[in-house]
Amino acid sequence: MRKLLLGLGFLLLHVTAQADSVLVTLEKDNAIAIMDSQTDTLLKTVPVGQRPRGIALSPDHKTLFVATSDDNTIKMLDAETFKELGALPSGEDPETFAVSPAGDRLYVSNEDDSQVTVIDVAKRKVVQKIAVGVEPEGIAVSPDNKWVVSASETTNMLHWIDPKTLKIVDNTLVDPRPRAVAFTADSQQLWVTSEIAGTLSVLDVKTRQLLKSIKLTVPGVTADKIQPVGVVIDNAHRWAYVAIGPANRVAVINAQTFAVEKYLLVGQRVWNLAFSPDQKKLYTTNGMSNDVSIIDLDSHTVTKSVGVGRYPWGVVVKP
Amino acid sequence: MSFLHYWRAMWGIIGRELWRFIKQRERFISALVRPLIWLFVFAAGFRASLGIAITPPYETYILYEVYITPGLVGMIQLFNGMQSSLSMVYDREMGSMRILMVCPLPRWFLLMSKLIAGVAVSVLQVYVFLAIAWGYDIQAPWQGYLWVLPALVLAGLMLGALGLLLSSFIKQLENFAGVMNFVIFPMFFMSTALYPLWKIQESSTLLHTIALYNPFSQAVELIRFALYGQYNQTAFIYTLVAFIIFMSAAIVGYNPSKGMMTSKKGAE
Numbered sequence: 001m002r003k004l005l006l007g008l009g010f011l012l013l014h015v016t017a018q019a020d021s022v023l024v025t026l027e028k029d030n031a032i033a034i035m036d037s038q039t040d041t042l043l044k045t046v047p048v049g050q051r052p053r054g055i056a057l058s059p060d061h062k063t064l065f066v067a068t069s070d071d072n073t074i075k076m077l078d079a080e081t082f083k084e085l086g087a088l089p090s091g092e093d094p095e096t097f098a099v100s101p102a103g104d105r106l107y108v109s110n111e112d113d114s115q116v117t118v119i120d121v122a123k124r125k126v127v128q129k130i131a132v133g134v135e136p137e138g139i140a141v142s143p144d145n146k147w148v149v150s151a152s153e154t155t156n157m158l159h160w161i162d163p164k165t166l167k168i169v170d171n172t173l174v175d176p177r178p179r180a181v182a183f184t185a186d187s188q189q190l191w192v193t194s195e196i197a198g199t200l201s202v203l204d205v206k207t208r209q210l211l212k213s214i215k216l217t218v219p220g221v222t223a224d225k226i227q228p229v230g231v232v233i234d235n236a237h238r239w240a241y242v243a244i245g246p247a248n249r250v251a252v253i254n255a256q257t258f259a260v261e262k263y264l265l266v267g268q269r270v271w272n273l274a275f276s277p278d279q280k281k282l283y284t285t286n287g288m289s290n291d292v293s294i295i296d297l298d299s300h301t302v303t304k305s306v307g308v309g310r311y312p313w314g315v316v317v318k319p
Numbered sequence: 320m321s322f323l324h325y326w327r328a329m330w331g332i333i334g335r336e337l338w339r340f341i342k343q344r345e346r347f348i349s350a351l352v353r354p355l356i357w358l359f360v361f362a363a364g365f366r367a368s369l370g371i372a373i374t375p376p377y378e379t380y381i382l383y384e385v386y387i388t389p390g391l392v393g394m395i396q397l398f399n400g401m402q403s404s405l406s407m408v409y410d411r412e413m414g415s416m417r418i419l420m421v422c423p424l425p426r427w428f429l430l431m432s433k434l435i436a437g438v439a440v441s442v443l444q445v446y447v448f449l450a451i452a453w454g455y456d457i458q459a460p461w462q463g464y465l466w467v468l469p470a471l472v473l474a475g476l477m478l479g480a481l482g483l484l485l486s487s488f489i490k491q492l493e494n495f496a497g498v499m500n501f502v503i504f505p506m507f508f509m510s511t512a513l514y515p516l517w518k519i520q521e522s523s524t525l526l527h528t529i530a531l532y533n534p535f536s537q538a539v540e541l542i543r544f545a546l547y548g549q550y551n552q553t554a555f556i557y558t559l560v561a562f563i564i565f566m567s568a569a570i571v572g573y574n575p576s577k578g579m580m581t582s583k584k585g586a587e
Binding site: 294 | 382
């Protein structure tokens with residue numbers, strides 16, 4: 001009997017250890033919601049600071065970075081206990097940022113100052129401020145660490161920054177109001193969403209030129225509601241997913257043919273997306289309906305929407 | 320009377336009904352066309368609406384056509400129940416009812432067999448409809464298609480019993496238009512088949528109360544929950560009780576000494 005209980009205990013521990021945590025910033029609740037990925041239920045919410053938006057994990061998954069916009073800082077939290085480890089000098093009103101593949105640097109978009117702030121994480125100091133176009137928003141570092149790309153919403157431009165020299169090497173014009181940028185896992189392509197144009201641009205990283213422009217249209221939904229925001233591409237480079245804001249849909253795009261295969265109905269005003277570590281699930285933050293929708297990626301169906309708190313914005317999944 | 324006797328009589332009635340159904344291709348097609356028009360035309364107009372708020376058994380936002388599908392399944396069964404009632408009136412006019420009724424078996428058993436025959440037909444129609452809906456991307460979890468069977472049987476029995484009860488009131492075929500106007504349409508429109516209860520409540524409290532107590536709503540909810548692998552106890556009990564009441568009343572209605580026919584004859 002004792003052995004059986006011990007065995008059960010180990011099994012439980014194993015199961016618990018396997019569960020991933022889905023971490024969601026709640027813009028209005030000034031907190032992070034923590035969801036269990038096995039049961040897809042809300043476990044708890046932890047206060048974090050004023051107006052949290054961008055959220056990312058360090059490559060070793062031990063540190064959680066949260067942009068608390070109204071505190072004008074990026075907070076560093078212990079990813080297990082959610083205790084505050086420190087705050088980074090992000091500049092005014094940080095919203096989106098990207099972590100370098102080694103986890104040593106953070107690249108922060110400062111929308112109001114039209115600049116990108118580069119932070120040394122270990123020293124917690126600003127390395128450099130790079131002047132970019134008006135209202136920089138989306139930012140990403142290529143997995144091979146060769147490029148940092150910042151997208152300026154008002155200038156409609158992508159700025160290609162060399163992470164070694166921290167200088168802008170090239171600029172590419174894209175469709176109006178570029179919002180989010182994402183590299184493919186092989187660093188060969190960059191996918192960009194344009195909020196006003198309702199398009200998705202795929203760029204070849206080598207030439208930094210447009211490969212394909214994809215126009216998003218949801219039958220029956222007016223064009224003004226087609227405002228693509230978050231974009232993610234799976235590691236196998238088979239599928240890309242785009243959150244289309246007030247259209248309440250996530251577009252499922254064949255990453256090889258660039259054909260939009262499906263539009264999945266999720267909650268209201270879907271902002272950002274995150275894969276589960278095994279890439280079998282996709283989590284969406286729905287800003288207006290205060291919930292997270294969960295998409296099963298084998299069947300491409302929305303299985304559940306879970307209430308998390310007010311104005312969910314950013315999402316990351318911790319293994 | 321042996322069990323075999325009962326068995327043969329029952330299969331005779333069910334066989335006749337199924338044979339009729341298969342033979343009358345127009346009836347089969349028309350039974351499908353009605354809900355399909357609702358699904359492809361009516362629901363398509365609302366598809367653009369940006370999702371329906373989450374209400375059980377759904378766990379996420381759904382398109383209107385997903386919501387309306389169980390309602391249309393209910394509609395198939397409602398019309399089928401009424402169609403059976405129509406065929407009872409027809410049988411009575413043609414004289415085949417007399418042959419059935421003089422059979423040396425209890426009346427309730429004959430009526431029950433007739434009812435089961437109707438349900439079997441409606442279940443067939445529903446599965447064909449659900450298969451077409453599947454192709455239209457309205458897909459429930461596969462287990463739901465098994466769970467829905469008992470729900471369909473109970474809902475079909477309840478709506479069929481209502482049809483039987485009505486047929487005991489209707490003397491002539493021409494009166495069926497009245498059934499359409501006063502029973503089928505109000506039952507269908509004042510239910511949860513087209514809109515969720517909370518949405519109905521927004522527009523009218525009275526309509527909400529009617530929809531809540533409408534046995535058709537409960538049958539639709541029973542089907543809706545079962546299709547998503549969930550058991551709705553309230554809907555189950557409500558539908559079961561409604562079936563017992565309608566069936567008992569129909570049996571009384573068909574009793575020549577106490578039934579409706581006698582009282583109506585007296586009135587003539």
